[in-house]
Amino acid sequence: MVAIDIEHLSKKFGDFTALSDVSIDVQPKEFVTLLGPSGCGKTTLLKLISGFLEPTDGVIKIGGLDVTHVPPEKRDTALCFQSYALFPHLTVKENLEFGPRQKKVSSSERKARIDDVSEKLDLTAQLDKLPNQLSGGQQQRVSLGRALTMRPSVILFDEPLSNLDAKLRDQVRIEIRRIQKEYGLTAIYVTHDQAEALSMSDRIVVLNDGRVEQVDSPEQLYYAPKTRFVADFIGDANIFPGEVVGAISNGLWQVETGIGSFSVTALEAPKTKSVSLCWRPESAIIDTSGIKAKVVHRAFQGHFTDLIVETNETSYRVQTKRTDAQEGDIIQFLVSPDEVILLDKDT
Amino acid sequence: MTLRRGLLIIGLLTPGLGLILALIGTVVYIAVSQSFGFYSLNGISEFSTEFWSKMVGRKIFKRSIQYSIYIGVLSAIFSVALAYPLAIWLRKPFAGSNLIGAILKAPLLVHGLVAAFLFVNVISYHGILNQFMQWLGIWSEPRRLQNDPNAYSVLILQTWKNMPFALLLLTGAVQSISDDVLDAARDLGAGKWDRFRRVIAPLTISSMQAAMVIIFIGAVADFSFQVIAGPTNKQSLSQLMVSFKGRGDWHSAAVVGVSLMMIALVGSAILAAVARIIMRGRIK
Amino acid sequence: MTMEQLNKILLISLLLICAIWLIIPFTMAVLWSLVDPSEPWTADKVLPPVISLYRWVDMWENSSLKSALIASYTLAPSAAILSLLLAMPTSFALGRLKFPGRELAKMLCLLPLVVPAFITAIFFTSLLYQLGLSSWRPGAILFAHAVLFMPFAIRIMTVSFEQVRQDHIDAARNLGASHWARFKVAYLPALKPGIFATLLIVFIQSIEEFAIAFIVGSPDIVTIPTLLYAALGQDYVRPNAAVLSLILVVPNVILMLILERLLRSANPTLSSGKG
Secondary structure, eight states: OOSEEEEEEEEEETTEEEEEEEEEEEOTTOEEEEEOSTTSSHHHHHHHHHTSSOOSEEEEEETTEEOTTOOGGGSSEEEEOTTOOOOTTSOHHHHHHHHHHHTTOOHHHHHHHHHHHHHHTTOGGGTTSOGGGSOHHHHHHHHHHHHHTTOOSEEEEESTTTTSOHHHHHHHHHHHHHHHHHHTOEEEEEESOHHHHHHHOSEEEEEETTEEEEEEOHHHHHHSOOSHHHHHHSSOOEEEEEEEEEEEETTEEEEEESSOEEEEEOSSOOSSSEEEEEEOGGGEEEEEEEEEEEEEEEEEOSSSEEEEEEETTEEEEEEESOOOOOTTOEEEEEEOGGGOEEEOTTO | OOHHHHHHHHHHHIIIIIHHHHHHHHHHHHHHHHHTTOSOSSSOOOOOSHHHHHHHHOHHHHHHHHHHHHHHHHHHHHHHHHHHHHHHHTSSOOTTHHHHHHHHHGGGGSOHHHHHHHHHHHHSTTSHHHHHHHHHTSOSSOOOOTTOTTOHHHHHHHHHHHHHHHHHHHHHHHHTSOHHHHHHHHHTTOOHHHHIIIIIHHHTHHHHHHHHHHHHHHHHTOOHHHHHHSOTTOOOHHHHHHHHHHTTOHHHHHHHHHHHHHHHHHHHHHHHHHHHHHHHSSOO | OOHHHHHHHHHHHHHHHHIIIIIHHHHHHHHHHTBOTTSOOOTTOSSOSSBOSHHHHHHHHHSTHHHHHHHHHHHHHHHHHHHHHHHHHHHHHHHHOOOTTHHHHHHHTTHHHHSOHHHHHHHHHHHHHHHTOTTOHHHHHHHHHHHHTHHHHHHHHHHHHHHSOHHHHHHHHHTTOOHHHHIIIIIHHHHHHHHHHHHHHHHHHHHHOOHHHHHHHTTTOOOHHHHHHHHHTTTOOHHHHHHHHHHHHHHHHHHHHHHHHHHHHSOTTOOOSOO
């Protein structure tokens, strides 16, 4: 049985459409991230799943039960807020206890859950402190612990790491994933940080302007983006319009673009003659044959060199481990056909 | 701190704080002294506990104490109990919330005496309330509602006048609770009542206590409402005090006055503590 | 039922309650004040049979209304100015100087609000008798009002003084300004809204004040509240009481609205604790 089933969900605020026709299935124990730029609708979607907003259209089912019109206090979801939202007048222990007490869990079971969570999250020494006596990282963990003691079917995260400094963020990222796996929870995670999404998720839902662009594993999204937006949003991409010239062999096509000719592997024949093709800057291999480009800007980054190059007055990006190219030089490079991606044209 | 600076500070504080302390201090001092027989204005001044012992034995004194406390406590409770749901309702702005807020706070602008008059006018024997009830057919003849023995009129007036004040204090407190905290409570399974009891009440307790204490002190010491709309067979402590003074019996007036002050102080402390215990479940 | 529907229902019921709570009482008062004595307004008629300004004119000419108005409206501004002047040095100290016990001092300034009005009134009168000053009534009331309402003045002016920027003062000093010039340029702009607010609040409080005016003032000095009290007591003539009530309330409402506008446009941290 699917853990979360979202069917044709839409949300309108007056004239403004925040989400339109979103349909997603989430499997049990899966870690799914909702990723997208500000205003794409990911927070709205999270609020719909947690029950703080009611959809204009569509159905949400959790664990097979239709919860579309069920208020948050009755849904089996637990939310970790961006601001942590700890109860300022309660100690850490009382904060952790809040949810189970509401559910009328017996006091021995409550104690067991609190002991378990505080041990796993290293909060045992903090149990009698008030939230204002804790550091940011500790507050984050209490917020997580508070959701965990509920033993919810679904745990939801609303950009929980955005208030932490960079070093702490890495640590907590790993911790959250570890806890999620240990407890076997289904998790929905909202972030605008693609590095976070790529490193933590089983699958990512990429949203743009209220619509789902693509739902796939991080690897698939990176190596096989379906739309221009996804190609551009996740990692860097050089995108060029082009014309399909013809087939070179079975599964290999030649496409002519403004900067030169590319060979593309594609399982199916391209549907139209006009296509958009894209490749990642790090896919370029410096070679004596291949496309000529003039280096316009060079930035040494340590493990690679970032080059902005120009061909036929079009500038784009190339990343290489070689450090001999200087500004003003002409370089030549190839891209392996497997690493050239054909995008849906109307993106 | 140098002597010069110390003198400067004292000098600056004198016309303001100094006068306040002088006035209030003297007033309290005279009240206490007169209650013990000193500073007699029409007779000999000498220490005596006679006035206290006589007064404590008087039935009218005991009844006044009970009555004033009854008014004070109920006014405070009603005002705050009414103000809380309104403050919570008005927490987030919505269409018309400013208008409602202004209307609810309007009684703050109305003088106590005027309020008493307006009220008495409405409930008078031939007043509009009587006429309305007869027109509806609920009553067959006008009823005498004024000066009722249970002091409902006074309680209504006190609540009418004080609820806006409690609303003012509680609105600020309730709005200072972040949305996220309330959403978190909801997410963890707390319905409306639980959210109030376990999150809103504990976080707004000092405003609630301030409101209750101030309203209690004002209501316990009420004179105007009592005299105009109150029961005729009971007297509030202020009323009693003024009547003693009017008869020239300053010492008895002082006894009542000092008692009133003590009741106001002790009563406020008890009320605040009880409120805290009920709302928080423990003293912290 | 959604939040929006619930809000609408509550809004309508509240407006209904407000009609009962505010509009009806006031309408009754206005109607009663307009009753002409030629035809009394009896229970069987919904509206007064004859409406005129008779009561208003009569009160103006024949009763103590004139002297009460004069008394109230000279007492109030004087009390306001006196209160402000007395409060300034203390507010300056509390707002700009640091000294041990400052917080305690701030709390002690609120004392007059804690002692019930009638106790202050009666024993202040006793004090006057003791000191033999009982003939100096108007001055006594003025003094009492000024001190009684000083907590408001001190609180507002302290906040105002805290708002004065040190760099403005320093700049003025740097440019060689005398004490007075410094005050004018660096202090006054920040203090102005507070000064207006203080004057307004003490004015309003003084106009409305009843206990002291009644106990200390009667029978010689009549203010509008004491006149209203008398009108509600033995000589209960309903229309007269209605007239007095309106005279007391309407200017008050207007002044409070002005105050609200003033406070909103000035510093939002200035609070009066009223309205």
